[in-house]
Amino acid sequence: xxxxxxxxxxxxxxxxxxxxxxxxxxxxxxxxxxxxxxxxxxxxxxxxxxxxxxxxxxxxxxxxxxxxxxxxxxxxxxxxxxxxxxxxxxxxxxxxxxxxxxxxxxxxxxxxxxxxxxxxxxxxxxxxxxxxxxxxxxxxxxxxxxxxxxxxxxxxxxxxxxxxxxxxxxxxxxxxxxxxxxxxxxxxxxxxxxxxxxxxxxxxxxxxxxxxxxxxxxxxxxxxxxxxxxxxxxxxxxxxxxxxxxxxxxxxxxxxxxxxxxxxxxxxxxxxxxxxxxxxxxxxxxxxxxxxxxxxxxxxxxxxxxxxxxxxxxxxxx
Amino acid sequence: xxxxxxxxxxxxxxxxxxxxxxxxxxxxxxxxxxxxxxxxxxxxxxxxxxxxxxxxxxxxxxxxxxxxxxxxxxxxxxxxxxxxxxxxxxxxxxxxxxxxxxxxxxxxxxxxxxxxxxxxxxxxxxxxxxxxxxxxxxxxxxxxxxxxxxxxxxxxxxxxxxxxxxxxxxxxxxxxxxxxxxxxxxxxxxxxxxxxxxxxxxxxxxxxxxxxxxxxxxxxxxxxxxxxxxxxxxxxxxxxxxxxxxxxxxxxxxxxxxxxxxxxxxxxxxxxxxxxxxxxxxxxxxxxxxxxxxxxxxxxxxxxxxxxxxxxxxxxxxxxxxxxxxxxxxxxxxxxxxxxxxxxxxxxxxxxxxxxxxxxxxxxxxxxxxxxxxxxxxxxxxxxxxxxxxxxxxxxxxxxxxxxxxxxxxxxxxxxxxxxxxxxxxxxxxxxxxxxxxxxxxxxxxxxxx
Numbered sequence: 001x002x003x004x005x006x007x008x009x010x011x012x013x014x015x016x017x018x019x020x021x022x023x024x025x026x027x028x029x030x031x032x033x034x035x036x037x038x039x040x041x042x043x044x045x046x047x048x049x050x051x052x053x054x055x056x057x058x059x060x061x062x063x064x065x066x067x068x069x070x071x072x073x074x075x076x077x078x079x080x081x082x083x084x085x086x087x088x089x090x091x092x093x094x095x096x097x098x099x100x101x102x103x104x105x106x107x108x109x110x111x112x113x114x115x116x117x118x119x120x121x122x123x124x125x126x127x128x129x130x131x132x133x134x135x136x137x138x139x140x141x142x143x144x145x146x147x148x149x150x151x152x153x154x155x156x157x158x159x160x161x162x163x164x165x166x167x168x169x170x171x172x173x174x175x176x177x178x179x180x181x182x183x184x185x186x187x188x189x190x191x192x193x194x195x196x197x198x199x200x201x202x203x204x205x206x207x208x209x210x211x212x213x214x215x216x217x218x219x220x221x222x223x224x225x226x227x228x229x230x231x232x233x234x235x236x237x238x239x240x241x242x243x244x245x246x247x248x249x250x251x252x253x254x255x256x257x258x259x260x261x262x263x264x265x266x267x268x269x270x271x272x273x274x275x276x277x278x279x280x281x282x283x284x285x286x287x288x289x290x291x292x293x294x295x296x297x298x299x300x301x302x303x304x305x306x307x308x309x310x311x312x313x314x315x316x317x318x
Numbered sequence: 319x320x321x322x323x324x325x326x327x328x329x330x331x332x333x334x335x336x337x338x339x340x341x342x343x344x345x346x347x348x349x350x351x352x353x354x355x356x357x358x359x360x361x362x363x364x365x366x367x368x369x370x371x372x373x374x375x376x377x378x379x380x381x382x383x384x385x386x387x388x389x390x391x392x393x394x395x396x397x398x399x400x401x402x403x404x405x406x407x408x409x410x411x412x413x414x415x416x417x418x419x420x421x422x423x424x425x426x427x428x429x430x431x432x433x434x435x436x437x438x439x440x441x442x443x444x445x446x447x448x449x450x451x452x453x454x455x456x457x458x459x460x461x462x463x464x465x466x467x468x469x470x471x472x473x474x475x476x477x478x479x480x481x482x483x484x485x486x487x488x489x490x491x492x493x494x495x496x497x498x499x500x501x502x503x504x505x506x507x508x509x510x511x512x513x514x515x516x517x518x519x520x521x522x523x524x525x526x527x528x529x530x531x532x533x534x535x536x537x538x539x540x541x542x543x544x545x546x547x548x549x550x551x552x553x554x555x556x557x558x559x560x561x562x563x564x565x566x567x568x569x570x571x572x573x574x575x576x577x578x579x580x581x582x583x584x585x586x587x588x589x590x591x592x593x594x595x596x597x598x599x600x601x602x603x604x605x606x607x608x609x610x611x612x613x614x615x616x617x618x619x620x621x622x623x624x625x626x627x628x629x630x631x632x633x634x635x636x637x638x639x640x641x642x643x644x645x646x647x648x649x650x651x652x653x654x655x656x657x658x659x660x661x662x663x664x665x666x667x668x669x670x671x672x673x674x675x676x677x678x679x680x681x682x683x684x685x686x687x688x689x690x691x692x693x694x695x696x697x698x699x700x701x702x703x704x705x706x707x708x709x710x711x712x713x714x715x716x717x718x719x720x721x722x723x724x725x726x727x728x729x730x731x732x733x734x735x736x737x738x739x740x741x742x743x744x745x746x747x748x749x750x751x752x753x754x755x756x757x758x759x760x761x762x763x764x765x766x767x768x
Binding site for chain 2: 057058061062149150151152153154156157158255256259260261269272273274275276277278279280281282
C-alpha cells in the first residue's frame, strides 16, 4: 500500500508528479490505519466463506461460520466431493478446469492481438475516416452483450442469409469444436474495450519516437513490434488480466455458446449445477468457489505489478 | 464407505456399458452379428419397438442436474445401447431463460423437459414445438390420468407427455413425537386446526416454515395458498382462478389466504425453532422443516421432494424420524392433490427423437428410473414395489388413486409476470406484515392485460 510503483516511463512529467503527491498522501499513518480497517472489513466475508468451506455439511447448514470459534470442527470432505466427486453426466471437476483453461487462454490472446493491431492502426496509421471508426468502436462499448446473444447464436447455428440468399453457412459445430464459438464470442465482446484502452495508451507515446524509427527506415511492422509493443506492455498486461478474469468467471456466454456438457463447458457451469436440482447440496458451493478462485488468484498475484502500473498510467492521463 | 464405493460403482457401470457399446458396434458391422449378439438380443427385446437408429444423436435439455441427472442417464443406457443412438443430456439451473435464448437463436435441443406447463404453452404459441406423434399420444393417454394429459395439451393438440412428478399436498411431521404425545394425524382441516391449538398449548410452536429461495423467494408460501384454494374453491374453481376467471382479489380468494394466515401469521403457531412470524421470510426453504428433527416444531407443509433435505441420518418412514401426511381439506371424502412435474416437449420430429419421446412415456422407463433412486411419476405403468422409500410410495399411491383429483401448481401455469414474479413477491410482503387485501390487490393489478 505504501509503495506506489513508479509510473511507466512514457508518462508525462506532470503525471509523474501527481503520482508522487498521491503516493505521499497515501503513506501517512492515518491513511494506513484506514486502509487496514477497510482491508479487514472486506476480507471478513471471504474469510467466513473459507471457514465455511472447511466445516462439515450439517454444521454449514445449521449454523453460521462464526460458531466455528465456539465449536471448532474442520473437514476436507467438501473439497473432496467438489474435486473428485464423480457424476456420470458431468465427470470430475478436473475436466471442467481444463475446459476453462482451453476457453480462457485463446479468449485472452485473440482480443489482445486484434486490439493491439487495431489500436496501432487507429493511433499511428493516418487514413481517412480514422476518427469515425475509433468513435464507432468506442461507442460499441455501450451495447450490452446480452443484446448480441441471440443474433450471434443464430449466426452460428443458421448462418447469414439475406432475402433467402445464403451468404454464410452455419458453423454446425459439435462437441469440443464448440470451443471455437466461445472464443469467437469472447473476442467480439472484448474488442471494443480492448481497442479503446490500448488506443489511449498508444496515442500517448511521443510522436518523436515513431518518427525517429521511421527516419531509420522502419516500416509499420517493425515500429509496432520493436517500438510500440515493448512500451505498452503494462497496458497489455492490464487488459490481459481484465479479460482473463472476465472470461474465467463468465457463466452466461459459456452456457449459451459452449453448452452444458462435459465436452465443452467451463467450471462455472459445473459449479452452477453442483448444488443439485433443488439446491439441496449447497454446502459444496463454498469449496467450489475456492477451487475456482485458485487460478485467477495466481494470475493476479503474478502479474499484479503490471496491473497497478497499467491502471496508474491510465488513471492520471490528462 | 458407501461414499467411496459410489464413484467406483458408477465407473464400473459406465465401463461395462462402454464395452457393450463397442461390442454392439462391432457386431452390427460384421456379418456374424446374430451369433455374437445372441446374449444382448434378449436384453434388447423390450427396446425393439423403438427401432434402430445407429449413430443418431438426440439432445435433451432440462433443469434437472447433478445426481438426479446422472440417474436419468443411467436409466437411458440400455435404451441407447439397443437402439444404437446417443442421447446427449444437459441440465442447467437457468433452464427457463436459456431455452428461450437457444430457441430464438435457432439452436434448440431436440427434447426439453418443461417444469412449467405455462412455459410449454408459450413455446407452442410461438410455433416452436412439434405436436407429439401418435404413439406418444397413445402412451400418454394409456399411462396418465386426463388431469395430467390436459397439461400437455394446447388448444386440443397433444404436445408433451408428462415425465416425473412431485406431490405438494404434504405436511411433514415426526411420527415419534406424535406417538409420544398421543397426537393423531388429522383427517379434516378442523382437526388440523384443533391439533395445532393442542400443540401450541404444550409450549411448542406447532408450525415451522421457510420461504427464502434466492430470486424465487416466496414460492413455498404460494404453494400453501394454492393448496388451500384448491380445497376451498374445488378443482373447477381452482382452474378458473389460475385462468384468471376469478380475480386475484375476489372475496373467496381473500378468505382462503386468510385461512392460511390463521396459521402462518399467528405468532402462537409459527415459526417453531426459528422465532417470530417474520423469520419465515428469512429462513431458507431447504431448512424450513429441520426444527422438527430437534423437537422444536411439529408440522411443516412442503412437497414430497423435501425428503432430500432432512439432515443426514434422518429416517423418512411411517415409523421413522419424519414422515408426511396428506394436507386435509374440509371434507375427508374429497382428495384434491396439488403437485408438479415435467413435460417432454420436442423441438424436432426426426424418427430417433420420436423414439426417445415414446420411450420416456412408457412405464418401463419410469420403472427403470425408480429402481435407481428416489423418483415419483404419475405414470400408471409404475410398479409401486419399485419405490425406493416410503414417501415415494405414498406419493405414487396418492397419484394412482382413482379418486384423486390432480391439479398442477398454479404459479407454474400463470403468466410468468405473476406466477414467477408478483405472486412470490406479494406473499413475501404478506409474511412480512402487509395485510391480505393490499397484497392481493397488488397481485391483481400486475396481471398482464391481454
